[in-house]
Amino acid sequence: xxxxxxxxxxxxxxxxxxxxxxxxxxxxxxxxxxxxxxxxxxxxxxxxxxxxxxxxxxxxxxxxxxxxxxxxxxxxxxxxxxxxxxxxxxxxxxxxxxxxxxxxxxxxxxxxxxxxxxxxxxxxxxxxxxxxxxxxxxxxxxxxxxxxxxxxxxxxxxxxxxxxxxxxxxxxxxxxxxxxxxxxxxxxxxxxxxxxxxxxxxxxxxxxxxxxxxxxxxxxxxxxxxxxxxxxxxxxxxxxxxxxxxxxxxxxxxxxxxxxxxxxxxxxxxxxxxxxxxxxxxxxxxxxxxxxxxxxxxxxxxxxxxxxxxxxxxxxxxxxxxx
Amino acid sequence: xxxxxxxxxxxxxxxxxxxxxxxxxxxxxxxxxxxxxxxxxxxxxxxxxxxxxxxxxxxxxxxxxxxxxxxxxxxxxxxxxxxxxxxxxxxxxxxxxxxxxxxxxxxxxxxxxxxxxxxxxxxxxxxxxxxxxxxxxxxxxxxxxxxxxxxxxxxxxxxxxxxxxxxxxxxxxxxxxxxxxxxxxxxxxxxxxxxxxxxxxxxxxxxxxxxxxxxxxxxxxxxxxxxxxxxxxxxxxxxxxxxxxxxxxxxxxxxxxxxxxxxxxxxxxxxxxxxxxxxxxxxxxxxxxxxxxxxxxxxxxxxxxxxxxxxxxxxxxxxxxxx
Numbered sequence: 001x002x003x004x005x006x007x008x009x010x011x012x013x014x015x016x017x018x019x020x021x022x023x024x025x026x027x028x029x030x031x032x033x034x035x036x037x038x039x040x041x042x043x044x045x046x047x048x049x050x051x052x053x054x055x056x057x058x059x060x061x062x063x064x065x066x067x068x069x070x071x072x073x074x075x076x077x078x079x080x081x082x083x084x085x086x087x088x089x090x091x092x093x094x095x096x097x098x099x100x101x102x103x104x105x106x107x108x109x110x111x112x113x114x115x116x117x118x119x120x121x122x123x124x125x126x127x128x129x130x131x132x133x134x135x136x137x138x139x140x141x142x143x144x145x146x147x148x149x150x151x152x153x154x155x156x157x158x159x160x161x162x163x164x165x166x167x168x169x170x171x172x173x174x175x176x177x178x179x180x181x182x183x184x185x186x187x188x189x190x191x192x193x194x195x196x197x198x199x200x201x202x203x204x205x206x207x208x209x210x211x212x213x214x215x216x217x218x219x220x221x222x223x224x225x226x227x228x229x230x231x232x233x234x235x236x237x238x239x240x241x242x243x244x245x246x247x248x249x250x251x252x253x254x255x256x257x258x259x260x261x262x263x264x265x266x267x268x269x270x271x272x273x274x275x276x277x278x279x280x281x282x283x284x285x286x287x288x289x290x291x292x293x294x295x296x297x298x299x300x301x302x303x304x305x306x307x308x309x310x311x312x313x314x315x316x317x318x319x320x321x322x323x
Numbered sequence: 324x325x326x327x328x329x330x331x332x333x334x335x336x337x338x339x340x341x342x343x344x345x346x347x348x349x350x351x352x353x354x355x356x357x358x359x360x361x362x363x364x365x366x367x368x369x370x371x372x373x374x375x376x377x378x379x380x381x382x383x384x385x386x387x388x389x390x391x392x393x394x395x396x397x398x399x400x401x402x403x404x405x406x407x408x409x410x411x412x413x414x415x416x417x418x419x420x421x422x423x424x425x426x427x428x429x430x431x432x433x434x435x436x437x438x439x440x441x442x443x444x445x446x447x448x449x450x451x452x453x454x455x456x457x458x459x460x461x462x463x464x465x466x467x468x469x470x471x472x473x474x475x476x477x478x479x480x481x482x483x484x485x486x487x488x489x490x491x492x493x494x495x496x497x498x499x500x501x502x503x504x505x506x507x508x509x510x511x512x513x514x515x516x517x518x519x520x521x522x523x524x525x526x527x528x529x530x531x532x533x534x535x536x537x538x539x540x541x542x543x544x545x546x547x548x549x550x551x552x553x554x555x556x557x558x559x560x561x562x563x564x565x566x567x568x569x570x571x572x573x574x575x576x577x578x579x580x581x582x583x584x585x586x587x588x589x590x591x592x593x594x595x596x597x598x599x600x601x602x603x604x605x606x607x608x609x610x611x612x613x614x615x616x617x618x619x620x621x622x623x624x625x626x627x628x629x630x631x632x633x634x635x636x637x638x639x640x641x642x643x644x645x646x
Contacts, residue, residue, distance in 0.1 A: 151499065151501060167495070168491070168492050168494075168495025168496045168498075168499055168501065169491050169492055169495055170495065171491075171494070171495035171498050171499060172490070172491025172492055172493065172494035172495030172496075172498070173491045173495075175491075175494050175495070175498060175535070175539055175543075176474065176491055176494060176535050176539075177535075178474060178491065201558055202558045202559070202560045203560075204560075204561070204565075210546060212498070212499050212500075216498055216499075216546075220498075223533060223539075223554060226556070226558040227558075228553065228554070228555050228556070228558070228559040228560070228565065229553065229554055230551065230552065230553040230554075231546060231551070231552055231553075232551050233549070233551070235524055235525045235549040235550075235551070236525070236551040237525045237527075237551070238527070242527075242551065
């Protein structure tokens with residue numbers, strides 16, 4: 001586009017306006033200028049896509065050299081994965097994890113247990129793995145059959161090998177701000193925000209969902225980074241009013257198109273932790289991406305956003321456990 | 324007061340108006356009517372005072388019979404308190420706790436350690452107490468001298484005897500919604516709300532302060548009771564805007580008159596966890612009580628609010644530990 005004189009330029013709130021005589025022909029957000037400087041999409045009112053796939057790739061790349069160093073010291077990082085029964089989604093998740101291990105040179109051992117295993121058998125296996133010196137991380141893939149007590153199983157995993165961060169000791173230490181294994185998904189969200197130099201301190205962060213695996217540790221991670229955090233859930237009464245105030249909005253609800261444009265503040269940072277299937281059977285998140293990307297300043301896609309980060313942070317935890 | 328006809332009556336928002344010809348002579352909050360039915364102060368625009376002293380007394384009364392039952396089974400509940408160095412405030416707190424133990428027939432043993440104790444000596448004492456079968460609860464009074472690692476000390480207290488709920492295991496279990504010892508102050512706040520039949524579910528709760536001892540477990544307790552919870556702290560940027568939305572406002576900041584009338588929503592429930600000294604040297608909370616009581620629906624006084632509840636819940640935890 002060629003600009004003919006006279007040209008006027010002014011700033012209002014967070015926006016830069018250019019005017020050619022009487023027609024305002026460009027509205028530029030400062031954020032967009034910043035984005036341009038980072039070589040990202042710019043000069044249009046669309047969110048920066050937080051490329052979890054790429055950040056995860058870089059994270060794994062960094063870990064690769066750390067694994068090499070450990071091997072030179074005769075430490076061979078190894079993950080043990082326990083799966084009980086057959087669950088389609090679990091199989092995919094576990095496959096992604098084993099692939100990542102293979103890529104990084106992390107050893108991997110899988111324990112497939114039948115549906116009819118007893119609680120004692122499960123705990124015995126965990127205790128055996130706790131005592132095996134060659135194993136640095138233990139992961140119990142959920143869900144497990146309902147006759148088993150998964151909480152007791154998580155409690156049995158040694159905190160030193162609890163690479164998923166689900167043992168109460170890990171959870172408690174995260175709350176208390178002590179060194180621990182952080183649950184991989186929230187850990188990945190923080191890493192992603194940090195890689196894009198997104199400031200968390202002082203921001204209003206809203207977490208949708210209060211699961212033990214995502215919502216609650218996400219809240220803690222954001223609080224530890226000095227955000228003002230609100231946690232919402234099924235009993236929340238005025239949801240839209242709350243989400244509208246969020247500078248950082250994290251959705252971990254598990255419902256396609258749950259987060260719509262009218263729930264999002266202009267220029268918010270939108271993190272989509274949901275992994276759902278839409279009507280066409282395609283993987284999608286909780287956020288109405290096509291709509292919300294036009295109002296957010298940053299947004300994670302699904303797939304390719306938080307998912308790959310989760311696996312990358314699991315690898316980070318395994319390497320940490322092996323050190 | 325005698326009412327002469329004609330009398331008009333109408334309802335606007337949450338208020339009931341009576342009008343005698345042209346003069347509105349009574350503005351009655353529905354809440355006040357509810358209060359009247361509970362035999363509390365009524366028909367004036369002032370908050371119900373949440374009488375922590377009285378609820379604590381009743382709680383201790385209930386515990387007394389439980390202690391008697393335990394004694395019949397040859398279980399003699401016993402608390403061990405560790406104090407390191409001399410701290411004026413700590414002495415008062417510890418004295419209150421020992422008095423409550425005495426009242427309930429709970430045995431009590433105090434360990435006063437010098438300022439110059441080593442970390443190893445402190446941990447050795449904790450381990451000795453962990454192993455002593457006659458002791459059911461262990462309490463390490465904070466603060467302790469700075470050369471000692473209080474977190475490591477809390478981690479060393481056996482989760483089975485952690486009546487203060489400061490061990491990461493206790494903290495983690497609270498987060499995960501599992502049976503555990505709950506930190507006494509937040510536990511006391513919940514008990515107080517419940518005794519007054521105050522609904523927590525679905526309410527917007529705002530916690531001011533994110534200490535490990537009060538703010539963070541308070542957040543968890545309110546979340547476990549299905550409130551939508553926001554946690555604010557020194558980095559929070561738009562504090563008043565947030566507190567103004569709170570149906571339940573809990574302040575644990577430690578600054579006299581920090582919470583002023585303009586920060587409080589009409590008919591909010593205001594819980595004051597602060598224990599400060601005002602300019603006259605008198606004990607006061609975080610809340611400007613005289614101002615805020617005219618706008619809140621319920622409010623805790625300081626002293627006589629949360630303080631006695633904290634001690635009562637400690638007693639509750641000791642009895643639980645002894646069972």
